[in-house]
Amino acid sequence: MRPLTRRRVLRAGAALGTSAAIAGSTAACGASRRKDELVFGFHGDTVSIGIYRRIVELYRRRNPGARISYTYADSLGFFQRLPLMFRAGTAPDVMIVAESWVSGLSQLGGYADLSSFVRRDGVREDQWLPGSLNPARIEGRVLCLPVIVYPKGVTYNKTLLDKLGIPLPRGGWSERDFLETAAAAPSGSGVRRTWGMRNAFGTNQPYDVATVHGGLPFDPLTRRMTATDGRMVSALQLMHDLVHTRRAMPAAGQTQYAVDFTSGLFAMDLFYGYALSYLRQQIAERFEWGVVPYPKEWIGTYQNNNVAVFEGSKRKEEAWHFATFIATDPDAQRLLEPVGTPALRTALKGGQQGLSAEDRVLPWARMIAGMEHQLVAYQGGIFNKVWDVLGQQVQAVENRGAPVRQALDVVQERGTQILRA
Amino acid sequence: MNVTMYWRRLRRSESAAFWLFLAPWLAGFLGLTLGPMLFSLFAAFTRWNGVGTPHWIGLQNFRVMFTSDLDFWPSLGHTFLYAGARVALGTVLALALAAMVNTRIVGRTFFRTVFFLPAIVTGVPLFVVWSWMLDPSGGVLNYLLGKVGIQGPEWLASSTWAIPALVLMSLTATGGAMIVFLSGLQDIPLELRDAALVDGAGWWQRFRRITVPLLSPVILFNVIMGLIGSLQVFAEPYVMTGGGPEHTTYFLGLYLYNEAFWYSNVGYASALAWVQFLVVVVLTVVVLRFSRRHVHHLGS
Numbered sequence: 001m002r003p004l005t006r007r008r009v010l011r012a013g014a015a016l017g018t019s020a021a022i023a024g025s026t027a028a029c030g031a032s033r034r035k036d037e038l039v040f041g042f043h044g045d046t047v048s049i050g051i052y053r054r055i056v057e058l059y060r061r062r063n064p065g066a067r068i069s070y071t072y073a074d075s076l077g078f079f080q081r082l083p084l085m086f087r088a089g090t091a092p093d094v095m096i097v098a099e100s101w102v103s104g105l106s107q108l109g110g111y112a113d114l115s116s117f118v119r120r121d122g123v124r125e126d127q128w129l130p131g132s133l134n135p136a137r138i139e140g141r142v143l144c145l146p147v148i149v150y151p152k153g154v155t156y157n158k159t160l161l162d163k164l165g166i167p168l169p170r171g172g173w174s175e176r177d178f179l180e181t182a183a184a185a186p187s188g189s190g191v192r193r194t195w196g197m198r199n200a201f202g203t204n205q206p207y208d209v210a211t212v213h214g215g216l217p218f219d220p221l222t223r224r225m226t227a228t229d230g231r232m233v234s235a236l237q238l239m240h241d242l243v244h245t246r247r248a249m250p251a252a253g254q255t256q257y258a259v260d261f262t263s264g265l266f267a268m269d270l271f272y273g274y275a276l277s278y279l280r281q282q283i284a285e286r287f288e289w290g291v292v293p294y295p296k297e298w299i300g301t302y303q304n305n306n307v308a309v310f311e312g313s314k315r316k317e318e319a320w321h322f323a324t325f326i327a328t329d330p331d332a333q334r335l336l337e338p339v340g341t342p343a344l345r346t347a348l349k350g351g352q353q354g355l356s357a358e359d360r361v362l363p364w365a366r367m368i369a370g371m372e373h374q375l376v377a378y379q380g381g382i383f384n385k386v387w388d389v390l391g392q393q394v395q396a397v398e399n400r401g402a403p404v405r406q407a408l409d410v411v412q413e414r415g416t417q418i419l420r421a
Numbered sequence: 422m423n424v425t426m427y428w429r430r431l432r433r434s435e436s437a438a439f440w441l442f443l444a445p446w447l448a449g450f451l452g453l454t455l456g457p458m459l460f461s462l463f464a465a466f467t468r469w470n471g472v473g474t475p476h477w478i479g480l481q482n483f484r485v486m487f488t489s490d491l492d493f494w495p496s497l498g499h500t501f502l503y504a505g506a507r508v509a510l511g512t513v514l515a516l517a518l519a520a521m522v523n524t525r526i527v528g529r530t531f532f533r534t535v536f537f538l539p540a541i542v543t544g545v546p547l548f549v550v551w552s553w554m555l556d557p558s559g560g561v562l563n564y565l566l567g568k569v570g571i572q573g574p575e576w577l578a579s580s581t582w583a584i585p586a587l588v589l590m591s592l593t594a595t596g597g598a599m600i601v602f603l604s605g606l607q608d609i610p611l612e613l614r615d616a617a618l619v620d621g622a623g624w625w626q627r628f629r630r631i632t633v634p635l636l637s638p639v640i641l642f643n644v645i646m647g648l649i650g651s652l653q654v655f656a657e658p659y660v661m662t663g664g665g666p667e668h669t670t671y672f673l674g675l676y677l678y679n680e681a682f683w684y685s686n687v688g689y690a691s692a693l694a695w696v697q698f699l700v701v702v703v704l705t706v707v708v709l710r711f712s713r714r715h716v717h718h719l720g721s
Binding site: 080083084086087107108109110193250251252259263380381382384385388391392395396399400414417421 | 470471472473485489491556558559578579580664665666667668679682683684685686
């Protein structure tokens with residue numbers, strides 16, 4: 001045996017240190033994805049996170065021995081990380097994805113085609129609410145299963161409308177009724193000025209402008225622009241009239257920062273199913289409010305959350321099993337009620353028991369029925385650029401009264417260039 | 422052991438220690454800065470969505486950028502406008518504040534602290550609060566303007582006022598530059614000013630002929646740092662305007678971010694990033710060249 005010199009000790013130490021560092025970093029990389037467990041990724045606020053964790057616990061109870069870990073982020077952060085996770089092969093085996101992400105990121109090849117699983121297990125489409133699988137179907141494939149849907153309507157400030165002597169909106173109303181209500185509400189000036197309608201359309205949600213009358217600025221399948229379609233023109237004209245002719249709605253960008261419907265300064269606003277708990281918390285007892293379905297001429301944007309399986313998953317069978325559990329198990333679906341409407345019909349039987357008494361009486365059935373014809377606003381990749389161009393032109397119309405036709409011609413022209421490139 | 426051998430061993434051990442201590446930084450620099458930079462240089466010549474395989478397209482990204490991209494030139498123009506206004510006004514204001522707190526006024530320490538305070542609070546919380554303050558109908562700024570009979574503009578909602586609003590906000594954080602100016606002012610030998618005073622020079626003459634020339638290296642430093650920071654502006658428009666209204670605050674930094682992470686054009690975004698880098702380098706070199714004739718170093 002060779003004598004133990006100081007140099008040998010140092011060399012051995014260095015070799016050990018290097019090995020430890022390499023082993024440590026390898027272990028750290030693999031820590032999020034152990035070979036024997038499924039990774040479930042989801043997004044949303046703290047309430048959503050708590051609910052998805054409870055669903056995982058329920059699944060574990062039903063399937064002893066199932067090993068699932070989870071990862072989550074806020075919605076925007078999750079959406080922006082998905083392409084990178086697809087690239088790196090680190091996307092969760094099972095993930096919750098918004099309707100617009102399915103189409104937008106489908107070209108990246110990150111979502112597994114679930115068609116064969118659906119056929120094999122005889123998964124029936126009619127078990128979910130109408131239109132639930134619309135966002136999932138991309139070029140003949142089924143890329144996800146529906147989890148929750150977000151019915152849309154119009155929220156109104158009952159206290160304010162009563163004070164101004166304006167009749168409350170009722171179900172079955174028309175766009176004309178809506179315009180009359182909106183036009184009658186503005187009063188006062190300065191910081192206490194009241195408005196007929198909050199502008200939830202322009203800056204951040206150009207989708208809702210396009211789809212109000214059932215239009216889209218482009219056809220996502222043929223990749224052709226349809227921005228000058230009559231439905232697009234009439235929808236943008238509606239925005240123009242609300243802002244400039246009737247002065248019932250602030251222009252895009254105005255009053256968007258500090259003041260929203262919960263301030264009590266708006267007679268009406270768009271209602272999104274996912275905003276229910278926010279509205280209850282923020283408004284509390286300050287004023288009374290209610291929800292009515294859209295005016296009968298309106299279509300709107302379809303919004304929901306789905307469960308998808310990562311194409312690169314090494315455990316697709318288990319992933320599919322867990323995904324179908326979230327989408328088809330009535331107990332798992334009922335857990336989701338505070339953050340959305342369960343997509344599974346049987347979970348809705350007997351009313352939405354997960355909601356408070358005052359929320360249960362909202363016109364869910366009629367809003368859900370309206371979802372069947374709503375349009376998916378395809379996002380992701382290059383489509384986002386077209387939406388940005390539309391958003392920019394919506395601002396031009398609302399902020400400085402640019403002619404509607406001219407604005408949509410710009411969208412058509414620039415969108416064509418973008419999609420061609 | 423003779424002296425030569427002793428020094429040789431010492432040098433060797435010093436060299437080993439040097440590399441050992443440098444290694445963590447070097448690993449970080451190579452892995453997290455130089456490596457990604459070189460990769461982005463490669464990506465700038467490819468069509469790549471960040472997920473698939475990059476396709477080599479040569480100079481195509483740059484050709485598109487300079488000839489047919491409808492967003493590039495406007496966003497570059499808006500970036501220059503913002504950076505120019507912010508650096509010019511910020512430098513003048515910081516210098517004025519430094520000159521003020523360098524005089525023997527009552528509560529000098531208090532004012533130094535107050536002026537520096539906004540520089541401590543930076544980032545997203547500050548931008549969110551400013552968004553509220555600049556709200557056209559509910560914001561405190563227009564409320565105060567209304568109190569004195571002025572109808573405030575629509576600030577971030579107006580194509581005309583959005584950039585001035587962002588510049589205005591940036592001016593509240595000139596405390597850092599003020600401190601640098603203050604130390605520069607305190608380095609100016611008093612005897613020079615006293616001599617000028619004896620010679621009958623007034624306040625303006627002393628400021629123009631003594632303070633500004635001797636402060637010129639500090640001015641240069643602040644201008645260059647301000648320029649580099651302003652040309653890379655990103656967080657403010659990202660949080661406060663999203664690039665609007667009508668793309669008036671769609672600065673280059675936000676544009677390349679959107680191209681990379683929103684539109685999945687990572688190759689094109691890399692090309693934009695390199696152009697932004699070159700713009701910063703060229704402008705810095707221009708300012709340094711220009712400064713040769715106008716910057717005076719004490720004792721040189």
